Amino acid sequence: MSLEVHFEVSQFLxxxxxxxxxxxxxxxxxxxxxxxxxxxxxRLARMPREESKEFEPDGAGAHFDDSKEDLAExxxxxxxxxxxxxxxASRTRHLVTNVEVEEAEAPGTYAVRSNFLLxxxxxxxxxxxxxxxxxxxxxxxxxxFGDLEIAARRILLDQTVVLGxxxxxxx
Amino acid sequence: xxxxxxxxDPDQGRVSALIYADDAIYDAEMRNIFGKSWLFLAHESMxxxxxxxxxxxxxxxxxxxxxxxxxxxxxxxxxxxHRGMRLCRADEGNARAFTCSYHGWVYDLSGKLIQVPxxxxxxxxxxxxxxxxxxxxxRLANHRGFVFGTWDEDGPSFDEYLGDMAWYFDSFADxxxxxxxxxxxxxxxxxxNWKLPSEQFATDVYHAETSHVSALIAQxxxxxxxxxxxxxxxxxxxxxxxxxxxxxxxxxxxxxAVDQYRAEARQKEIDRLGETRALHVRGHNTIFPNFxxxxxxxxxxxxxxRGPHSIEVMAWTLADADAPAQVKDAVRRNAIRSxxxxxxxxxxxxxxxxxxxxxxxxxxxxxxxxxxxxxxxGAGKHPDFPGVISNIYSEEAGRAFYRRWLQLMEDGEQS
Ligand code: FES
Ligand SMILES: [Fe+2]
Numbered sequence: 001m002s003l004e005v006h007f008e009v010s011q012f013l014x015x016x017x018x019x020x021x022x023x024x025x026x027x028x029x030x031x032x033x034x035x036x037x038x039x040x041x042x043r044l045a046r047m048p049r050e051e052s053k054e055f056e057p058d059g060a061g062a063h064f065d066d067s068k069e070d071l072a073e074x075x076x077x078x079x080x081x082x083x084x085x086x087x088x089a090s091r092t093r094h095l096v097t098n099v100e101v102e103e104a105e106a107p108g109t110y111a112v113r114s115n116f117l118l119x120x121x122x123x124x125x126x127x128x129x130x131x132x133x134x135x136x137x138x139x140x141x142x143x144x145f146g147d148l149e150i151a152a153r154r155i156l157l158d159q160t161v162v163l164g165x166x167x168x169x170x171x
Numbered sequence: 172x173x174x175x176x177x178x179x180d181p182d183q184g185r186v187s188a189l190i191y192a193d194d195a196i197y198d199a200e201m202r203n204i205f206g207k208s209w210l211f212l213a214h215e216s217m218x219x220x221x222x223x224x225x226x227x228x229x230x231x232x233x234x235x236x237x238x239x240x241x242x243x244x245x246x247x248x249x250x251x252x253h254r255g256m257r258l259c260r261a262d263e264g265n266a267r268a269f270t271c272s273y274h275g276w277v278y279d280l281s282g283k284l285i286q287v288p289x290x291x292x293x294x295x296x297x298x299x300x301x302x303x304x305x306x307x308x309x310r311l312a313n314h315r316g317f318v319f320g321t322w323d324e325d326g327p328s329f330d331e332y333l334g335d336m337a338w339y340f341d342s343f344a345d346x347x348x349x350x351x352x353x354x355x356x357x358x359x360x361x362x363x364n365w366k367l368p369s370e371q372f373a374t375d376v377y378h379a380e381t382s383h384v385s386a387l388i389a390q391x392x393x394x395x396x397x398x399x400x401x402x403x404x405x406x407x408x409x410x411x412x413x414x415x416x417x418x419x420x421x422x423x424x425x426x427x428a429v430d431q432y433r434a435e436a437r438q439k440e441i442d443r444l445g446e447t448r449a450l451h452v453r454g455h456n457t458i459f460p461n462f463x464x465x466x467x468x469x470x471x472x473x474x475x476x477r478g479p480h481s482i483e484v485m486a487w488t489l490a491d492a493d494a495p496a497q498v499k500d501a502v503r504r505n506a507i508r509s510x511x512x513x514x515x516x517x518x519x520x521x522x523x524x525x526x527x528x529x530x531x532x533x534x535x536x537x538x539x540x541x542x543x544x545x546x547x548x549g550a551g552k553h554p555d556f557p558g559v560i561s562n563i564y565s566e567e568a569g570r571a572f573y574r575r576w577l578q579l580m581e582d583g584e585q586s
Pocket of ligand 2: 378382517520
């Protein structure tokens, strides 16, 4: 992996995090491929013999299993100004680190892993911290630097029981 | 001891906020409500094989539910009888026995103590293992694959407990010949008292047009119009449900293929349930005290109490086991997207309940009186629907919920 591609992908994820924290959700949608799958499987505490089943498989328990239209629906909901779980808005900070970039099979496609910490606060004392790993597939749209899109996102949360009143944020 | 009657007056539609925020009342509820009621444990499809187990709770007591083979299920307190170590520490799995990780006592699949290290040289052969099995839930009932349990040795049977609610529950549990739960539950913590969601799912369609307006707009859906008629069922058992008689608003978008399958499946559902029930009894429901479900959205959940100010939600998706994989997948994704921690509907419910609970941290807030007067005096009989029936816009089922609550709390004080 070239330094340049690694830098480009890291910058892309940093920009995405800023866009989310600035609540530019419509702009965020433009970073997503039309065929994106945005999935966060449920995680379970398992005995060692069954550790391979720690995360729910495709088609089973998930916190999110969205298409682009599903995500657009979430954005339309937020845009009404009456999505009370985000009114007044949460203050969020997406911290994205530990970025690893690998060439995927299709040309111009990268398998990208990163860790995230999403801090969210609402009202005066309410706080959530969601931490986990993202497995993204990031695809090149054109030869222009930074012209990338997220073709798939698999979010592996560290919590089995989500410690928050809701997940009305994007991970 | 509290004078509960001063706090809760269902006949006048008045409930003190204190019952949602008081430690002593919460402790009494665990004994008097959760110690006496039938509580949801598992659906058969979660534990298909002998030795399959899951950990859940009854009230705030952790329990293990285990498939014994031959269609038998057992539940026991998740606590070792030696020093109280949590016996089973996984969320689910398959086991041959449960070995305590503190000193190694071994319990079989039914919770019997079968092996103790140093039984001879430590206990001098004097330990009566037969008296030291895990605390077993004395009574279980399997209603169309839904397994409930109660700590109450000699209360009503599950069928008596459900009463007329069985007819409404079966609009969910018996809609298809075989039902299946799609995957592990969504679990999350809401900082609210367990009665807020339980009561809402029994009695409150009223909030939907305000609380969920943003999700309805995003989906391009009209909530029912002013002329829409609906009914609410309430029960002396504290159960409740509300549903529309016109075309019920489906709060999910399934897509064409699935809509077509569902339209075809509808005739079968009518054959099973009758037209009235199959087409109209598709609403919000609570089986007292804390098991709720939504027909149509196909989610069901338990609001597990975690102290007066907190609950853990465990929510699952139910499907027609014989539906094609594509249909099940659409049902699952839609249920999650509407009703889960990340659900575009449910997010607002959690926000409401948590904000209510926050205000109850204040002195005046905690001693306020809440209004439950909607539809007072407006309930009666209906030729087509069993039980006490009122208009859907009513708090009759809420009053019945608190009437049942009061009865159990007072019964508990006497014993
Ligand atoms: S606490 Fe379980 S064996 Fe001692
Ligand atoms: Fe709601």
